[in-house]
Amino acid sequence: MISILKNYIRSQKNEIQQDPVLIRFSQALILVHFFTILFWFNQDFQNIILDLNQSVCWPFFTSCDVAKSFLSPLAGVILPAYFSLTILLFGLSFRKPQTVWWSLFWLEFIKLALSALDYRFMGNYHFIPHVITLYVLFFPQKRSWSKFWIFTLYIGAASLKLNWEWLSGASLSWKTPLDRPELLPWLAISGLIVEISGAQLLYFKNSMARWFGFFLLLAFHAVSFYWVGFFYPCIMLCVLSLIYFEIKDSKSPIAFKLHEKNLILPGCIWAAFCIFQVIAFSDARTASLDGMKRLASLNMFDARSTCKGLFIIHQDSSSIEIPFQNRDLPVRNKCDNIFFLAQARKICADSESHNPKVSAFLVAQRTSDSDFIDIVREEDICSRFKN
Structure with a gap:
């Protein structure tokens, strides 16, 4: 099995090394990581990693806060190390083109691992090069x-x-x-x-x-x-x-x-x-x-959407209403239900009750819409997050 894998990787490397166009294109894909690091610096990457109370996990990785807590002591050095490695491997790919496959592989692995830590690292600008790089590396x-x-x-x-x-x-x-x-x-x-x-x-x-x-x-x-x-x-x-x-x-x-x-x-x-x-x-x-x-x-939907979100914490003889906090979210995510559910998860986790009951409602509309539509309407949102 290992020998089959080695032979397959060798064939993928050889296809790149035998084609000058693929070598240059692979180097351009390495450059994607340079721009990613600049963007993440601007996006306040370090605080996203450190702020465990406001984690927005991907639906397929709901324990992202656990991974972030493990990496939080290194939050200040992750991007500088990623940047240094990118520059090193980009330069090495010109001096030794045979290293370009492994260089692209490890940089892509690092980016995927970091992107999985928080849903705020989503976007077409990541999705598109991920797909292209997958095909350049493995097919x-x-x-x-x-x-x-x-x-x-x-x-x-x-x-x-x-x-x-x-x-x-x-x-x-x-x-x-x-x-x-x-x-x-x-x-x-x-x-x-x-x-x-x-x-x-x-x-x-x-x-x-x-x-x-x-x-x-x-x-x-x-x-x-x-x-x-x-x-x-x-x-x-x-x-x-x-x-x-x-x-x-x-x-x-x-x-x-x-x-x-x-x-x-x-x-x-x-x-x-x-x-x-x-x-x-x-x-x-x-x-x-x-x-x-x-x-x-x-x-492809970056319109100025409008939404109204509300959480109602039901107690024995009263209730507490908490509005959806989306003021600081980017245009594409203003009314994203994944952000809404992340806030719901935190409200349920912070509740003093062992079996909290929280109703959650989110309605939204696009700029050209005449009315709102239901995005989330659940009477007991906390039941969704129970193991």
């Missing part, structure tokens, strides 16, 4: 699959914009360029067109068409900087570098055909992603407000 036909995923991700993102919330410009209304809100629908529709056309142009045989598609997508992310900041455009620049290296290397074959060999597992992962995208698309209104429904799909 053959890396260029074909990576390019196919780039196409899929842009088309998937565009499909989630086919609703009035996006087309009306409401998703962008939390920040208005030049104080001219009439520009928002035009910008929103233009962004949708650029994503669809840019992704399709990447598969044209004509190199000029592919260059045009590449620069269209770069322009899209350059404009998005106004709303999302530096991190997302930088991450997508690293991901799109595959297209740049492939077109520039005129001797390289155009990676647009997927062969049948070793197709089942990576194909099943791709199909599962598409299914989750279809679910999110078919239920766009609730999926845009319900974090549970978009865990395995792209999160």
Whole structure:
């Protein structure tokens, strides 16, 4: 079994080492970790690790506070150590290209482990490079699959914009360029067109068409900087570098055909992603407000959602009402039920009663909606968290 695993890893390493485009692309994916560290510094990573009372655990890792308590003595050195390792391995990948696979593997392992510590480390800007890196590390036909995923991700993102919330410009209304809100629908529709056309142009045989598609997508992310900041455009620049290296290397074959060999597992992962995208698309209104429904799909709903949340602690002869605290949450998470449930879990854990009864209610609406919808409505939320 061990020998089979070693041979498989060796074959994956060899595929990268034999392809200059894959070597450069893998180095670009290492650079993703550099930008991640800068972003986490800005996101106050250290305090998120140290603040055990306000942990927001992923639904699949509800004991994240235990892991955070173990790492809390090291909270001040985690990012500096991660940063130093990233710079070291990035430089080493140029001097010794044969190290690029292991460098990317260990950096990805570290990032996944740190991301699992708190739900606040979620986002497309992490999800997308995670998926691409998975295929570069562990599946053959890396260029074909990576390019196919780039196409899929842009088309998937565009499909989630086919609703009035996006087309009306409401998703962008939390920040208005030049104080001219009439520009928002035009910008929103233009962004949708650029994503669809840019992704399709990447598969044209004509190199000029592919260059045009590449620069269209770069322009899209350059404009998005106004709303999302530096991190997302930088991450997508690293991901799109595959297209740049492939077109520039005129001797390289155009990676647009997927062969049948070793197709089942990576194909099943791709199909599962598409299914989750279809679910999110078919239920766009609730999926845009319900974090549970978009865990395995792209999160393209950054509208200024409005919500009302309330916890009612029932006591023997009275009750205590506690409002949902979401003032400091980012736009995408203002009404996220995963944050709401994290607060519910803490209220239940802090209760002096051995069998607390807490009712929880969360209603929300998007900017373009005329009414609120129920996201959470439970009379005894604490029963959800009992082992």
